[in-house]
Amino acid sequence: MTAWLLRRLAAAFAIVFTVVTLCFIAIHLAPGTPFLPEEGRTINPEAVARLRREYGLDRPLPQQYVRYLAALARGNLGESFSQRRPVADAIASALPNTVVLAGAALGIDFLLGIAIGAYQAARARRRSDAALTSASLFVHSLPIFWLGLVLLLVFGQWLHWFPVGGVTDPVMYDSLSLLGKLSDRLRHLALPALTLGIVGAAGTARFQRAALLEALSADYVRTARAKGLPESAVLLRHALRDALLPVITLLGLALPFLLTGAVLVETVFAWPGLGKLATDAIAARDYPLVLATTLLASVAVVMGSLVADLLTALADPRVRLVA
Amino acid sequence: MMATLTLALAVSACSRRGGCRDEYCGTLVFAAVGSVTTLLPPLSGASLERDVFDQILLRLADFRAGASTIGDSGFVPQLARSWEWTDPLTITFHLDPRARWHDGPPVTAADVQFTFESYTDTALGAGESKALSRIASVTAADSLTAVFRFREAYPEAFFDAAFHMRILPAHLLRDVPRNAWQTAAFGRAPIGNGPYRLVRWVPNEIMELAADSMFFLGRPHLRRLIFRFASDLNVGVTQVVAGDADAIEVLVAPPNIERAQAADHLALYPYAGTTYTFMRFNLRANGDALRPHPLFGDPDVRRALVLATDRERMVQSATAGRAKVPPGPMPQQWSWLWVPELTPPPFDTAAAGRLLTARGWRDSNGDGIRDRAGRRLSFHVAVPTTSALRKQYARLLQEQFRAVGVELVIDEMDNAALSDRQNAGSFDATLESFQTDPSPIASVPGIWGTGGASNFGHYANAAVDRSMRAAARASSQAEARTAWVTAFQIMAQDAPAILLYALDNVAAVNTRVTGVEIRPDSWLALVRNWRIPPDRLNERDRVGR
Numbered sequence: 001m002t003a004w005l006l007r008r009l010a011a012a013f014a015i016v017f018t019v020v021t022l023c024f025i026a027i028h029l030a031p032g033t034p035f036l037p038e039e040g041r042t043i044n045p046e047a048v049a050r051l052r053r054e055y056g057l058d059r060p061l062p063q064q065y066v067r068y069l070a071a072l073a074r075g076n077l078g079e080s081f082s083q084r085r086p087v088a089d090a091i092a093s094a095l096p097n098t099v100v101l102a103g104a105a106l107g108i109d110f111l112l113g114i115a116i117g118a119y120q121a122a123r124a125r126r127r128s129d130a131a132l133t134s135a136s137l138f139v140h141s142l143p144i145f146w147l148g149l150v151l152l153l154v155f156g157q158w159l160h161w162f163p164v165g166g167v168t169d170p171v172m173y174d175s176l177s178l179l180g181k182l183s184d185r186l187r188h189l190a191l192p193a194l195t196l197g198i199v200g201a202a203g204t205a206r207f208q209r210a211a212l213l214e215a216l217s218a219d220y221v222r223t224a225r226a227k228g229l230p231e232s233a234v235l236l237r238h239a240l241r242d243a244l245l246p247v248i249t250l251l252g253l254a255l256p257f258l259l260t261g262a263v264l265v266e267t268v269f270a271w272p273g274l275g276k277l278a279t280d281a282i283a284a285r286d287y288p289l290v291l292a293t294t295l296l297a298s299v300a301v302v303m304g305s306l307v308a309d310l311l312t313a314l315a316d317p318r319v320r321l322v323a
Numbered sequence: 324m325m326a327t328l329t330l331a332l333a334v335s336a337c338s339r340r341g342g343c344r345d346e347y348c349g350t351l352v353f354a355a356v357g358s359v360t361t362l363l364p365p366l367s368g369a370s371l372e373r374d375v376f377d378q379i380l381l382r383l384a385d386f387r388a389g390a391s392t393i394g395d396s397g398f399v400p401q402l403a404r405s406w407e408w409t410d411p412l413t414i415t416f417h418l419d420p421r422a423r424w425h426d427g428p429p430v431t432a433a434d435v436q437f438t439f440e441s442y443t444d445t446a447l448g449a450g451e452s453k454a455l456s457r458i459a460s461v462t463a464a465d466s467l468t469a470v471f472r473f474r475e476a477y478p479e480a481f482f483d484a485a486f487h488m489r490i491l492p493a494h495l496l497r498d499v500p501r502n503a504w505q506t507a508a509f510g511r512a513p514i515g516n517g518p519y520r521l522v523r524w525v526p527n528e529i530m531e532l533a534a535d536s537m538f539f540l541g542r543p544h545l546r547r548l549i550f551r552f553a554s555d556l557n558v559g560v561t562q563v564v565a566g567d568a569d570a571i572e573v574l575v576a577p578p579n580i581e582r583a584q585a586a587d588h589l590a591l592y593p594y595a596g597t598t599y600t601f602m603r604f605n606l607r608a609n610g611d612a613l614r615p616h617p618l619f620g621d622p623d624v625r626r627a628l629v630l631a632t633d634r635e636r637m638v639q640s641a642t643a644g645r646a647k648v649p650p651g652p653m654p655q656q657w658s659w660l661w662v663p664e665l666t667p668p669p670f671d672t673a674a675a676g677r678l679l680t681a682r683g684w685r686d687s688n689g690d691g692i693r694d695r696a697g698r699r700l701s702f703h704v705a706v707p708t709t710s711a712l713r714k715q716y717a718r719l720l721q722e723q724f725r726a727v728g729v730e731l732v733i734d735e736m737d738n739a740a741l742s743d744r745q746n747a748g749s750f751d752a753t754l755e756s757f758q759t760d761p762s763p764i765a766s767v768p769g770i771w772g773t774g775g776a777s778n779f780g781h782y783a784n785a786a787v788d789r790s791m792r793a794a795a796r797a798s799s800q801a802e803a804r805t806a807w808v809t810a811f812q813i814m815a816q817d818a819p820a821i822l823l824y825a826l827d828n829v830a831a832v833n834t835r836v837t838g839v840e841i842r843p844d845s846w847l848a849l850v851r852n853w854r855i856p857p858d859r860l861n862e863r864d865r866v867g868r
Binding site: 171 | 446549565736738866
């Protein structure tokens with residue numbers, strides 16, 4: 001187990017290192033430079049040259065890369081070009097928002113997905129199963145940003161049930177009681193989390209239905225039924241437990257989906273998280289911030305995969321982690 | 324989930340009731356499209372930064388809407404209570420003794436002197452340094468008297484002295500090395516002298532300003548101003564239409580205007596736009612500034628494309644008539660330049676075709692595109708992905724050019740990539756919009772003058788340069804107008820670009836706000852006079868921090 005873990009961690013390090021290196025090369029080779037004025041405005045070229053000198057962008061690329069790695073090894077992510085503050089500060093203010101959004105979306109994704117999948121499997125090949133299959137396929141094929149815009153329009157602009165953007169109400173939040181603040185945060189979280197969660201739930205439901213149908217045809221389920229257990233007990237206590245194993249693997253794979261989805265959802269809902277930070281940084285050619293968000297995303301993805309493998313091993317005694 | 328949300332909806336009313344009910348309550352939330360990098364004026368240049376500076380860091384004198392930038396009659400006192408010309412090369416500003424920094428000390432002439440030294444320090448590279456280059460010195464005669472001496476007498480001397488600098492607090496910045504200003508704490512938490520002070524700033528999320536009740540020019544009526552940042556115009560418009568924000572600077576596209584018009588709680592405020600949009604031709608070869616462009620090196624090809632463009636119809640269809648076709652490179656805010664002597668070239672496809680045929684461009688193989696000596700009459704236009712309107716225009720132009728046998732290939736790219744191409748000269752044509760100052764002198768030569776910093780198309784005409792210099796020397800607006808008209812008429816003949824549209828700006832503001840007056844060059848410059856009458860205050864206005 002320890003050897004397996006060490007080997008996976010070494011592989012994870014290599015993957016993250018490769019991703020960061022490729023990103024470093026790509027962002028520097030991409031057309032466009034930092035410190036440009038907003039479109040339609042002019043800027044003093046001397047000021048741009050001075051900024052490039054100050055941030056070391058006038059040095060050869062290999063030298064910049066070595067300096068970046070050296071700083072990274074010391075835990076220094078650099079200074080944001082577009083925010084004129086340490087990258088670590090920018091990440092620290094955005095990360096909690098993305099964690100909350102991704103966490104809520106993950107909750108919706110799996111709770112709803114497993115429930116629908118289990119319901120469909122229990123009623124396999126009936127009308128309700130067919131209807132839910134069509135519905136989940138439809139939802140799963142929706143582009144996330146489009147769904148976000150529709151929810152925004154219907155529940156934000158037309159019905160006024162939920163705010164259309166941000167994490168909290170900028171006017172009222174400070175004056176609210178503790179419970180009021182929690183409620184305000186939940187209201188702001190609702191639409192972006194639903195957008196991200198519903199699309200994922202549709203996929204999870206399809207997966208869960210297939211896994212449960214396979215489990216329901218297993219010998220031990222037939223044995224449980226033969227023992228006279230009620231169908232709900234057979235489903236929930238025997239088949240579902242077994243059918244959850246592949247879904248745990250899906251949990252690790254859901255992380256990249258959530259991170260890429262967050263980029264779109266955070267832009268639509270002006271949610272100040274890592275996704276919005278990354279897109280703004282790319283538009284501004286804010287190299288240190290782009291690299292830091294890429295680093296964080298790649299770490300999250302490889303760690304998610306690692307945790308999923310560990311959870312699978314813990315949940316299924318048949319799985320052995322071999323180095 | 325639904326139960327939690329229902330509970331959340333129910334509990335959301337559990338706020339502590341605020342008590343503010345008088346004339347000086349009111350909170351306005353602005354949907355602010357863009358972001359703020361730093362709040363240190365010599366290092367800032369974005370529109371949103373300007374909006375914030377208008378509230379926290381004042382100038383010596385402010386510009387009146389629609390006034391002339393020539394002489395000083397178009398200005399009203401701000402930090403300076405009065406001024407006088409001691410001689411043609413010297414202005415003496417008398418500071419208002421009531422003006423104070425938000426941390427207590429008075430605003431002094433030493434601050435003015437320090438500000439000038441900062442803006443002109445090459446270590447900072449302030450964008451305004453060029454406009455200030457004709458000021459020889461600024462000295463403090465006494466604590467409330469600042470003396471400006473100019474290298475030469477010129478009509479916009481006062482404009483340069485008063486408009487380009489936001490006075491900075493010397494007592495807070497003098498000890499900060501200039502090479503450390505980029506990341507100076509002041510840039511994140513500035514201490515100002517204006518009607519509002521900064522109380523909260525979460526980058527890319529929110530900025531809150533609170534009214535200074537002791538402001539020397541009169542207490543602002545709105546107690547709080549909140550800028551809610553959005554990186555996309557549509558997000559900002561949705562916030563205003565849904566009632567999550569109270570105001571937005573511009574709606575830009577007709578669909579946004581229709582959405583705002585349909586919202587009962589919004590009032591629309593049209594005002595003169597500060598931008599104009601054009602298709603710029605690169606007169607030098609794509610990526611090689613030493614050779615003429617194979618198509619646009621020929622003025623007749625450029626003229627033919629101008630004639631082939633039905634700009635009036637495009638303005639009607641793409642902007643629903645909320646723009647004008649500019650007869651020169653000018654926005655609507657320069658209303659004094661929109662004179663009958665300047666008229667846009669006609670739409671005449673027959674004349675365009677004749678010109679191209681005369682230059683040897685014929686459709687020899689019947690594919691609908693003209694060619695000459697084996698080269699097709701085809702070129703690329705770079706268009707920013709962020710502008711829906713310009714993308715629409717690119718497609719309309721593509722159709723219109725095709726009608727005269729010219730192929731237009733559209734390259735959409737982000738602003739950074741587009742800017743890279745402009746600077747490298749690696750383009751055939753671009754669709755650009757330019758933000759302008761109140762003065763054409765600060766805006767036109769840089770884009771269309773020989774060697775101008777933003778003259779990416781390498782347009783050069785000595786007669787145009789001469790006329791622009793004459794405009795800069797003009798002693799009256801009428802004299803300046805004559806010079807500009809001459810310059811623009813020559814440019815119309817040379818056709819270095821197709822001038823497409825100059826937008827009307829339309830702002831949307833919540834109907835509970837009264838006294839809304841918008842100055843075209845800076846829409847929030849007069850916000851301290853906006854108010855919400857006590858009988859229109861809502862819960863959000865009354866709540867205190």
